[in-house]
Amino acid sequence: MRTARWIAGIGLLPGVLLGGATALTLAWRERLPDHLPNQGGVGDRPMVTTISVDMLTAILIGVALAAWITGLVVFLAAGRLPRIPRHWLRTGVQVAVAAVAGAAVTILLMVLGAALDATTAADVHISWAYFAAIMAVPAVAAVLSGLVATLLAGRAPAQPSDPTATTATASAPQPARPAATADDERLLWWESRSLRPVVWAMVALAVSGLLLAAVLVPFVGLPGWAGLAPTVTAPVLLPFTRYRLAIDARGVRLTFGLVRWRLPLTAIAAAEETRLDAATWLTRGMLRGATDPTLPLLPGQVLALRLTDGTRRLVTCRDVATAVDTVNTLRARATAR
Incomplete structure (x- = not known):
């Protein structure tokens, strides 16, 4: 069932959108002029430049097709990841591809629909109301397509169960209570936490793309739709909203x-609790980059792991005291064996 969902989400959904738009464009071709207004031609504004129908179609279908091919490559490459990261990465890719395809084909069909049965580009008249619809409807189509892709992805697989393990979530963490003979014991303590800064960044990208397109399109014409790029790529951040x-x-x-x-555990000398202020966190992030493994994802109280090589690793953690106790207890057990 999960495989069928992935096939439908990354394969059939973009394919139906692109195939349907291409088929409809070909069916309309005899009813369309050779060129369309590219800059101006809205309301009472005079037409300044034009763009050929074939060029416009190639650009928008090409953008959606490039996003689909790139998404398929990333989707297949994600098969090497563990189950849960693989699921979230594939979900983000699937949503991004569906959103790009939905927005691109909607823009194409709405622009071509306004030019049906026109003889030349000068005969294409677009009202300000229709122009506003061209601004809003593709964004709605992108959201709806992304929602369908999210539903097709389904829920993330459950964490592997272990009857000998004591588990804890971020909302209700518990100290580990390892048994003395549990050599096969695996998961003892874990937490899953939403990263609000990443969520806010994703929302900011989505909104900024809409605002950017709203500013650019009236001035530069059809190329201004490139301003929607932040909006249609915002779902790519979805896998990074939780750690x-x-x-x-x-x-x-x-x-x-x-x-x-x-x-x-053999590389850890001890665990302790420390605090990382926001200024230091931002400075380290700018100098070293967000992918630096020594950089916590959030400032505040963090888990500090002193390593046997003399370095220290800081880790974002909600219940730092429990994590410190767990690491030190397991280190003591490992040393006593």
């Missing part, structure tokens, strides 16, 4: 989108 931290008898593991790292 997962797990501590078990093998080490400390963190998953954040495509970023994954693991520290074995």
